[in-house]
Amino acid sequence: MDATIKKICGGDVRLASRLIRDIEDKIPEAKAKIKKLYAYTGKSFIIGITGAPGAGKSTLTDALITELRKKNKTIGVLAVDPTSPFTGGAILGDRIRMQRHAEDPGVFVRSLATRGALGGLSQAAGDAIHVMEAMGKDIIIVETVGIGQQEIDIINHAHSVVVVLVPGMGDEIQTMKAGLMEIADVFVVNKANRAGAKQLQMELTSMLNLSSKAAAGWRPPIVMIGDAFEPATFAENTAELAQKIEEHHIYLQQSGKLTERMHRKAMAEINDALSACLLEPVLSSLAGSGELESFAEKIRNRKADPYSVAEEITQKFFKKQGKK
Ligand SMILES: Nc1nc2c(ncn2[C@@H]2O[C@H](COP(=O)(O)OP(=O)(O)OP(=O)(O)O)[C@@H](O)[C@H]2O)c(=O)[nH]1
Ligand SMILES: [Mg+2]
Secondary structure (H helix, E strand, C coil), rough: CCEEEEHCCCCCCCHHHHHHHHHHCHHHHHHHHHHHHHHHCCCEEEEEECCCCCCHHHHHHHHHHHHHHHHHHHHHHEEEECCCCEEEHHHHHHHHCCHHHHHCCCCCEEEEECCCCCCCCHHHHHHHHHHHHHHCCCEEEEEEECCCCHHHHHCCCCCEEEEEEEECCCCCHHHHHHHHHHHHHHHCCCCCCCCCHHHHHHHHHHHHCCCCHHHCCCCCHHHHCCCCCCCCHHHHHHHHHHHHHHHHHHHCCCCCCHHHHHHHHHHHHHHHHHHHHHHHHHHHHHHHHHHHHHCCCCCCCHCHHHHHHHHHHHHHHHHHHHHC
């Protein structure tokens, strides 16, 4: 085994951190390392936590770490932050919020941000998870902001998905309905001491009553979590959350659905890798040469249609490959 890979599999924090940084920076050697360590991945249980900015995901993650450490589980945490003006401060905040676990060798926390590059966030997240899996972490928690397509792509790397909602979202929940039902295995109504928490719980319940997914085996539980600044009840509530996630894990194992999730994850990985190997190099080469702009202009002016452009690009790309 490659010396670096061996050390990462032994839990070397410095080398693992460096590899995650190289993944984020898209250093080509990182891909070669992931290829080598892939054989040592696939044993961790991966929990995705998603929700609107400021919903309290990091605070919950911190509390979950405490719960899981009581059971001697080793933990990796990946906070994925699609850099935006709204979430710019999240990473520093995550570090501060999870600080009390900083000295614990059983906990490894890293953040991942994109710098506005073409796609690739899901792939980077998938690879960073692989690094933590190779390190031998029992449980990996992936925190993502929002519930857009990008987050769904990322969340496909998880086995169990927690969706965090807060009261006072109003109509927002209506528009998110379909997407929420699709991805949530456990719902959290966070900051449940606030007005509107009961209403939110009722709305979720009636959504679940109508959902065919909920009728077909696992009905996503709704965990009400009170104020994080009321330590006693907060600890009790987050212990319940940890319990529900564990129940979902057991359900996945016993029903054979874990295999389905692993399959979903494999599909996401193929999708990400194809994007990275085919789409991204093509797009960035076209962007670099200015051709992307002129293709867009042609399409805009109806001098060309997108399919013909895609065919022209495909032909050009494969010809180039063939000449090498
Ligand atoms: N009042 C109150 N504030 C909370 C609660 N939970 C978290 N907060 C605060 O809300 C803010 C956001 O909490 P985070 O845990 O960082 O939320 P997040 O969802 O991780 O946020 P982003 O990663 O930025 O999207 C912080 O200032 C927390 O201290 C809660 O239960 N009650
Ligand atoms: Mg956060």
